[in-house]
Amino acid sequence: MVNNTNYLSVSDLSKHFGDFTALNNISLDIKQGEFICFLGPSGCGKTTLLRAIAGLELPSEGRIIQAQRDITLLPPEQRDFGIVFQSYALFPNLTVADNIAFGLTNQGIKKAQAMEKVREWLELVDLPNSEHKFPAQLSGGQQQRVALARALALSPGLLLLDEPLSALDAKVRAHLRHEICQLQKKLGITTIMVTHDQEEALTMADRIVVMNHGVVEQVGSPREIYQHPASEFVADFVGTMNFLEAKNEQSNLLSIDDYRFSSPTDISTAHVKVAVRPEQMRIHSDPIAGIQAQIKMFEFLGSFVRVECQLAVNNQLVQVDVTSDQLDELGLKIGDYCTLSWRSEDSLVFEGQAA
Incomplete structure (x- = not known):
């Protein structure tokens, strides 16, 4: 459930790669429990912004505050987030259970306790009795659910989704969209998803951040973005x-x-x-x-x-x-x-x- 507390604040953030400006002076506040979509065409800066929040790219200027903590220059392992990539990024030589338990056991949680948590998460992502399977034995949609369970197993304060559904076929994508939304609302976890798919953003997000050429063109609810686009670019890109x-x-x-x-x-x-x-x-x-x-x-x-x-x-x-x-x-x-x-x-x- 969304409340009015700012959970994540991005202030005057820029990122330069040589002469190229990937992010240009971006400021954005995200509420506790919000589902936010970064939407825009390829090369607009949405993935760079997500990676800066994750600590995978350090910004050239600006600040990122998460839960009243300045995380701008912290390495990823010192930040509080779980991430799901487009490519699933599962370990092919580990079972489903070991993939999900990987972060838990790395944190020193005992194997039996970790496996208990694994079973709980497999129930939540609708994959009961799959713990002994290997990733290659699962469909794309099932692998993405395992990746989601692994990202959430450590109970992070922030969930980052980098085009998590783009490799799936249309029917599986629509089904998983609904499941991710249900799970996000149930857990109340603040979530940021990167997508270039306008339908995905319109159906899933509480608010959409429309980006183009490294700047934010408009921030608003799906209805606001669709019915009252702030620029010709937004009007043309959405719908x-x-x-x-x-x-x-x-x-x-x-x-x-x-x-x-x-x-x-x-x-x-x-x-x-x-x-x-x-x-x-x-x-x-x-x-x-x-x-x-x-x-x-x-x-x-x-x-x-x-x-x-x-x-x-x-x-x-x-x-x-x-x-x-x-x-x-x-x-x-x-x-x-x-x-x-x-x-x-x-x-x-x-x-x-x-x-």
């Missing part, structure tokens, strides 16, 4: 987004070709980018007020159909999500002409980023 060039006609009245609509926010520049989610676009078979387009493709995605339309004004492709029933009612086919519109309050406007 699917249509970006349309628009002119500011007068007093926040925008236009795209002959379609005029009001801006949801005050704007001062002559040209802006309007961003609209596919599910917020409306498609009409009648020639009403809107942008004229032609249907190019249908993509059936189970609960909805994604319609790809080409705008008449500039040949830009945009995506519109509708239910199968809505599509049947409209009676639209590939090659048909249609009109697109949206509610002004459903759009986002980015200034200074359009030609």
Whole structure:
């Protein structure tokens, strides 16, 4: 359960590799019991930030405070965390039980007591009676559960997950996502997970830290990040987004070709980018007020159909999500002409980023 106490504070953290800046002046507070996701594309700095928290990379500047203790320059073995890697990193020559007990016995805990703890953790990660197996005898999902049990066996204050599910197939990944969330809530352990998978971040995190080029673009709940992205990068990276060039006609009245609509926010520049989610676009078979387009493709995605339309004004492709029933009612086919519109309050406007 999340409380309002700051458990981990990162202040003005930077990391340079020669002339390359991997982290640029990052500050972040994480609450006790929070599940945080570092989300961003490859090379954005999310893994470097995780490694700095773990002590696997020492920062060039800044401080890291964990539970009121300055850990900035401490070696990993003097920090209070458990870590799970993408590659599992299990010892292939040790049994499941010995893998999980490794840290416990290294700390001087007696073998019998360690094995009792191992059995408890195997129950918790839903792998009872697996202690005598070797990693090669387990599936990828089972190996990752063993890695999770090993990381948690020492009862650390912080759990670090470095893309732990990316090597698994989609169904196992979705199942393990749910199990990790349940276990994290049950234990109340502060958790940081690195991922480039937006769906993973949106479904698992209490808060998401969106990173790009070594800086934090936005921190917020999954809903805040999706519905109120703070920048064009966040809007584009999280979920699917249509970006349309628009002119500011007068007093926040925008236009795209002959379609005029009001801006949801005050704007001062002559040209802006309007961003609209596919599910917020409306498609009409009648020639009403809107942008004229032609249907190019249908993509059936189970609960909805994604319609790809080409705008008449500039040949830009945009995506519109509708239910199968809505599509049947409209009676639209590939090659048909249609009109697109949206509610002004459903759009986002980015200034200074359009030609």
